[in-house]
Amino acid sequence: MTLTELANPTRFLSLATRILPWLAIVTGVLLAIGLYQSAMAPDDYQQGATVKIMFIHVPNAWLSMFVWGVMSVASLGTLVWRHPLADVAAKAAAPIGAAFTFLALVTGSLWGRPMWGTYWEWDARLTSVLILFLMYLGLIALWRAVEDPSRAARAAAVLTLVGAINIPIIKFSVDWWNTLHQPASVMKMGGSSLDKSFLIPLLVMAVAFSLLFITLHLAAMRNEILRRRLRTLQMLQASKPVALP
Amino acid sequence: MALGPYASFIVTSYALVAAVVLILIVWIAIDHRRVRARLHELESSGVARRSGRGATDLT
Numbered sequence: 001m002t003l004t005e006l007a008n009p010t011r012f013l014s015l016a017t018r019i020l021p022w023l024a025i026v027t028g029v030l031l032a033i034g035l036y037q038s039a040m041a042p043d044d045y046q047q048g049a050t051v052k053i054m055f056i057h058v059p060n061a062w063l064s065m066f067v068w069g070v071m072s073v074a075s076l077g078t079l080v081w082r083h084p085l086a087d088v089a090a091k092a093a094a095p096i097g098a099a100f101t102f103l104a105l106v107t108g109s110l111w112g113r114p115m116w117g118t119y120w121e122w123d124a125r126l127t128s129v130l131i132l133f134l135m136y137l138g139l140i141a142l143w144r145a146v147e148d149p150s151r152a153a154r155a156a157a158v159l160t161l162v163g164a165i166n167i168p169i170i171k172f173s174v175d176w177w178n179t180l181h182q183p184a185s186v187m188k189m190g191g192s193s194l195d196k197s198f199l200i201p202l203l204v205m206a207v208a209f210s211l212l213f214i215t216l217h218l219a220a221m222r223n224e225i226l227r228r229r230l231r232t233l234q235m236l237q238a239s240k241p242v243a244l245p
Numbered sequence: 246m247a248l249g250p251y252a253s254f255i256v257t258s259y260a261l262v263a264a265v266v267l268i269l270i271v272w273i274a275i276d277h278r279r280v281r282a283r284l285h286e287l288e289s290s291g292v293a294r295r296s297g298r299g300a301t302d303l304t
Contacts, residue, residue, distance in 0.1 A: 010298075043249070048249050048250075048251065049247070049248045049249040049251065049252070049255060050249075050251050050254060050255060052248075052255050052259075053254065053255055053258045056258060056259060056262045057258070060262070095269075096269060099265050099266075099268075099269055102265065103261065103262050103265055106258075106261055107258045107261070107262065110254045110257055110258045110261075111254070111258070113254060114250075114251040114254055212266065216269055216270070216273060219273045219274075219277065220273050220276075222277070223273060223276045223277050223280055226277075226280045226281065226284060226301065227280050229284065229294070230280055230283055230284050230287070232294070233284065233287045233288070233292045233293075233294065234287070236292055236293075236294075237287060237290075237292045240292075
């Protein structure tokens with residue numbers, strides 16, 4: 001099935017409905033494996049057992065940026081190719097991305113208190129992620145504030161693409177500025193500096209959370225398509241002539 | 246599995262992630278039911294799409 005064929009919302013609904021149960025099962029199994037491996041992982045020689053927070057903090061932090069990336073591609077689809085599902089994809093992803101960003105901030109904070117001695121520090125990484133969270137909330141508010149979906153879609157697409165500037169800032173903030181947040185240790189030149197006993201559970205959790213996002217996103221997109229059909233039917237109902245007595 | 250002196254931070258982190266993920270799942274599921282119910286309600290009152298197909302038809 002090509003991307004052009006998927007542009008048909010009915011075909012997308014059919015595909016999503018067929019694959020969602022399977023995706024949910026695979027996600028659940030992988031999450032269970034990841035949680036088991038996280039529980040069984042040894043303590044770190046410096047962090048002790050708090051290293052376990054990393055197994056949920058890092059996947060959420062990755063996804064907070066990845067989801068904005070997905071929304072940026074979808075925004076290009078809205079503005080350049082006018083793909084019928086592009087706006088649906090972006091709108092459905094925003095609350096999920098906001099949730100992942102919120103979790104990245106809070107779990108990071110809960111790790112920071114025992115390790116850094118503070119819940120929060122206005123350093124470049126933490127501040128840029130907080131800005132990302134506020135941008136997600138701004139986008140959700142924008143979609144809710146503008147009643148016409150096509151006008152809201154264009155405004156949101158422009159805002160998303162402008163906001164995409166923040167993604168490389170988040171990624172490279174630890175290299176560009178002197179921050180309390182440690183530099184990249186998984187994806188870096190010369191390979192990961194993590195021991196296998198930490199790397200494997202972390203990667204399993206990252207894949208599991210990515211599948212969780214795909215599952216939730218497909219389900220939310222399906223809801224959004226149905227909501228637009230509902231809006232169309234409501235407008236048809238409102239435009240029906242009323243029989244006078 | 247001993248979590249050491251910072252057990253409360255670890256348990257709170259996992260509990261919070263579980264709660265937020267659960268809220269997302271439940272919210273999406275409730276939204277799906279609500280929209281489908283409203284669509285069926287409208288269709289059964291005689292409002293139909295221009296194509297004539299049901300709003301939740303997958304073919």
